[in-house]
Amino acid sequence: MKSYFYFKVATYILSGLTIGANIFESIYVTVFNKPVFVHLYFIKKKLPRKKKEFLNDVAFYRNLSPKYQSYFEHRLVNFFRNNDFIERDGFELTPESKVLIAASYVKLTFGMRRYNSSTFDKIMVYPSTYYSTITEQYHKGEFNPALKMIVFSWEDFLLGEIITNDNLNLGIHEFTHALTFHGKKSKDKSAKIFYRVFREILKFMKNPDNSTVIIRSNYFRDYANTNALEFLSVIMEHFFETPEDLKKNFPELFFKIEKMLNYKAILNQQLSQ
Numbered sequence: 030m031k032s033y034f035y036f037k038v039a040t041y042i043l044s045g046l047t048i049g050a051n052i053f054e055s056i057y058v059t060v061f062n063k064p065v066f067v068h069l070y071f072i073k074k075k076l077p078r079k080k081k082e083f084l085n086d087v088a089f090y091r092n093l094s095p096k097y098q099s100y101f102e103h104r105l106v107n108f109f110r111n112n113d114f115i116e117r118d119g120f121e122l123t124p125e126s127k128v129l130i131a132a133s134y135v136k137l138t139f140g141m142r143r144y145n146s147s148t149f150d151k152i153m154v155y156p157s158t159y160y161s162t163i164t165e166q167y168h169k170g171e172f173n174p175a176l177k178m179i180v181f182s183w184e185d186f187l188l189g190e191i192i193t194n195d196n197l198n199l200g201i202h203e204f205t206h207a208l209t210f211h212g213k214k215s216k217d218k219s220a221k222i223f224y225r226v227f228r229e230i231l232k233f234m235k236n237p238d239n240s241t242v243i244i245r246s247n248y249f250r251d252y253a254n255t256n257a258l259e260f261l262s263v264i265m266e267h268f269f270e271t272p273e274d275l276k277k278n279f280p281e282l283f284f285k286i287e288k289m290l291n292y293k294a295i296l297n298q299q300l301s302q
Contacts, residue, residue, distance in 0.1 A: 088193070
């Protein structure tokens with residue numbers, strides 16, 4: 030009887046602490062717009078050595094301190110375990126192509142504690158621009174929430190990784206679409222912050238003065254004006270490729286993206302000098 034009593038007391042205490050921690054973090058997130066912590070791994074997973082070598086081509090990873098490089102690697106391994114890669118039209122997925130695609134998502138979500146998205150679990154890759162029987166148009170990439178799938182033209186994805194100052198990055202663009210849908214559905218703190226700031230950007234866009242300045246500036250490519258989802262993805266491309274330029278031209282949008290991704294913490298604390 031005593032052991033059962035102690036077990037019940039311990040259960041109540043643990044439940045109380047859990048509820049208290051959740052309340053504390055909810056308040057913290059509301060005030061500071063970021064989770065209490067981001068990286069906490071009791072056992073960090075590691076990539077095989079040959080796959081890890083391909084990370085040398087990822088500038089974001091190279092600039093991380095060794096500790097945060099290990100976190101990045103851990104998240105890559107989880108990405109591979111949670112998503113299926115599918116080849117199309119004769120394209121052969123190599124370990125290098127898989128690492129580069131996964132790295133694009135990991136760097137986008139590196140400031141989030143729960144980084145895995147429930148909105149996709151398949152990555153389909155074509156060798157180049159492909160024809161969609163659904164839209165009856167040629168595409169470079171797309172996010173299909175109904176099929177839980179991200180689709181890439183490898184040729185265009187790779188161009189986005191090689192040319193880093195043209196504000197065209199297919200990986201960042203399509204993964205941003207997936208994260209926006211995830212933010213709307215998920216109860217996770219980071220997802221809520223992401224979607225809350227997305228609504229702030231919508232409000233910013235709906236202001237006639239702001240929309241007029243954006244259109245007249247010709248700063249963002251025309252595709253950004255298609256709808257709010259495309260606008261966000263295009264801003265995100267600018268944020269990753271030419272951040273200082275975005276900050277100079279549209280500082281309010283820059284700081285919203287920084288808050289949305291919890292990137293101030295990454296830039297200030299995690300990147301090596």
